[in-house]
Amino acid sequence: GGDNLLSVYWLYNLTGDKFLLELAEKIHRNTANWRQRSTLPNWHNVNIAQGFREPATYYMLSKDSTDLIASYNVHHLIRNTFGQVPGGMFGADENARMGYIDPRQATETCAFVEQMASDEWMLRMTGDLFWAEHCEKVAFNSFPAAMMPDLNALRYLTAPNHVISDSKNHSPGIQNSGPFLAMNPFSSRCCQHNHGQGWPYFIEHLIMASPDNGIIAAIYGACSAKVKVADGKTVEIVETTNYPFEEQIKFTIRASQKVRFPLYLRIPSWANKPTILLNGKLLSASLVNGKYIRIEREWEKDDEIVLNVPMKLSQSVWQVNQQSRSIDYGPLTFSLKIVEDYKMVSSTETAIGDSKWQKNADPAKWPTFEIYPASLWNYALVIDDNLPLEDNFVVVKKEWPADNFPFTSQQVPIEIKAKGKKLVTWEIDQYGLCSELPIMENRKFESKTEDITLIPMGAARLRISAFPVYNK
Incomplete structure (x- = not known):
């Protein structure tokens, strides 16, 4: 239902046809209720990772803050019991089950991808950097280990504490009966189709537009993007880094002429005395962990911004x-x-x-x-x-x-x-x-x-x- 809402919004923004908003209301009424305070309509890990964002998606139309808060509530609710583990996810090796909360409980590869996608959409809808940092947590710590290094095979389930990856049946230690821990290129079609969306979605959200015709970089990774800024002028921004394995993130602005627009950068909550260099000179600005820094200026060709985020x-x-x-x-x-x-x-x-x-x-x-x-x-x-x-x-x-x-x-x-x-x-x-x-x-x-x-x-x-x- 939530994914359908996004498609309806997209079409409405193109056509302005008001019946599409009525369709959005109908879709929401017929979607599982993710607005409950202390329980969920479904305990399947992929459904939770994908479905929890539906109230926030509907909030874009309803403007009712209780819808937005409902998505935050579900995110925390599942983790309060089943997500007391590293990697950003929660144990639900098909469904979350009371009594199975140890870090040896696993999550589907599908759920890693859907969680990252939900985090990216929540970031777009709210601007809240909590979602950027959570997306990185899943992307860097949980998702890569679910696949072989050559990406030719994956496993259905991956856990924070995971010491055997074989083809045996481990039920009821994990809920599903079958060979769900081996790296198989054919099995578990849901994950075979879904895993290929994880990194493209991630890359798609490395550079975003801001409401004031600027550029936002909230999730970090090497990339380049052409962006319309200011009054419709196109610039290219190139991000060079080996983050998260190094502490320096460099941005180069390539513009054919001088152009004024704001650039927003996320200052990670964990950064230890971060700094920014603008064309080699230390930028005198207050950098607050977990917040954006907004740099508005008249940008010229090959202006360079270096964000240093020392890790500890x-x-x-x-x-x-x-x-x-x-x-x-x-x-x-x-x-x-x-x-x-x-x-x-x-x-x-x-x-x-x-x-x-x-x-x-x-x-x-x-x-x-x-x-x-x-x-x-x-x-x-x-x-x-x-x-x-x-x-x-x-x-x-x-x-x-x-x-x-x-x-x-x-x-x-x-x-x-x-x-x-x-x-x-x-x-x-x-x-x-x-x-x-x-x-x-x-x-x-x-x-x-x-x-x-x-x-x-x-x-x-x-x-x-x-x-x-x-x-x-």
């Missing part, structure tokens, strides 16, 4: 999930680096029924991969809370990969060196999944403290990103 270590504490912690560096959340052992298996033997229409596809050219841990994964982080957080870790920056694809465990250009202890009471459970985080009273650690490596969770196809903690 921070942590999230998931109290309802055994006080587990996640380590963040800027917009990136980190996982234990697990050695990934890839095993090629038959795609036809491991595919589910919805793939059978592809009878003529050559499975030898489209293999399925199972991924197994070739190193131990059951580590607790060793953290001394009497020290500043940064004194417990060492951030190591590495060379940018030659193929420009940073989301693999071998090529990711940033790591964190940490200390860990093996947690012997944390094992594979009866469903073939990493067991739920051990309760505080059932933690038995090995005496030895070991050096461990953390990598961005978006590069980790096997991962532990919500850690138990051993307090020194």
Whole structure:
């Protein structure tokens, strides 16, 4: 229903036909009710990620702020119980189920894409930078690990704590019965079709127009765009960066003549003393974390703006999930680096029924991969809370990969060196999944403290990103 509303609005803005607004009202009346305060009309993860924005979409017509607030409410409501995990999503490995809230619960690849799309639309409709930052959280930390590095196969389900990716049935540990953790190029047609929209939608929203005929950059990534500004003059803006793996974002304005317009940049909420250089000189302006900076001036050809967003270590504490912690560096959340052992298996033997229409596809050219841990994964982080957080870790920056694809465990250009202890009471459970985080009273650690490596969770196809903690 919400997606239909967007199409109706688009056509109305072109034609002005008033019956289209009546159609929009009818669509809204016949759409699932996402305006309930403490429950949802449906608990399927993709429906939630896609459907929660419907009230805000209708708000564009109704102008009733309760519609807008309803979308915010659903976003927080599902996460208050099922989203106490890193990566921006929530556990619903088909549907969200009471009693299944651990970070080993997964989310569909479809839901990652729909959440990113919803965040982008919420940003467009509200201007609220909360949605830009949430979109980046999902895009950088959850979405990439759902696919093989060559993008030739994906898995239906991916979890924040995910240590085996095979073709076995793990139900009821995950709700769906079937081979839903393997990287299969044919299975789960919903995700096979939907995943291809994730990055194009993301790129489409890197540069946007502002209501005062300017340019907005709220989500960051390398790109270029031609934009009509001021009184209809066209300029090109080129964004050069390896963000989120580096801290500098450079914009170059290419205009055939002088033109005056405002440029809006997001100052990330996590940035540590951000700065802006305009043509090499420090811009004297108040930069407020989590807000826009508005730069209005007469722009000339090849004017250059450099936004520096220094990153620092921070942590999230998931109290309802055994006080587990996640380590963040800027917009990136980190996982234990697990050695990934890839095993090629038959795609036809491991595919589910919805793939059978592809009878003529050559499975030898489209293999399925199972991924197994070739190193131990059951580590607790060793953290001394009497020290500043940064004194417990060492951030190591590495060379940018030659193929420009940073989301693999071998090529990711940033790591964190940490200390860990093996947690012997944390094992594979009866469903073939990493067991739920051990309760505080059932933690038995090995005496030895070991050096461990953390990598961005978006590069980790096997991962532990919500850690138990051993307090020194």
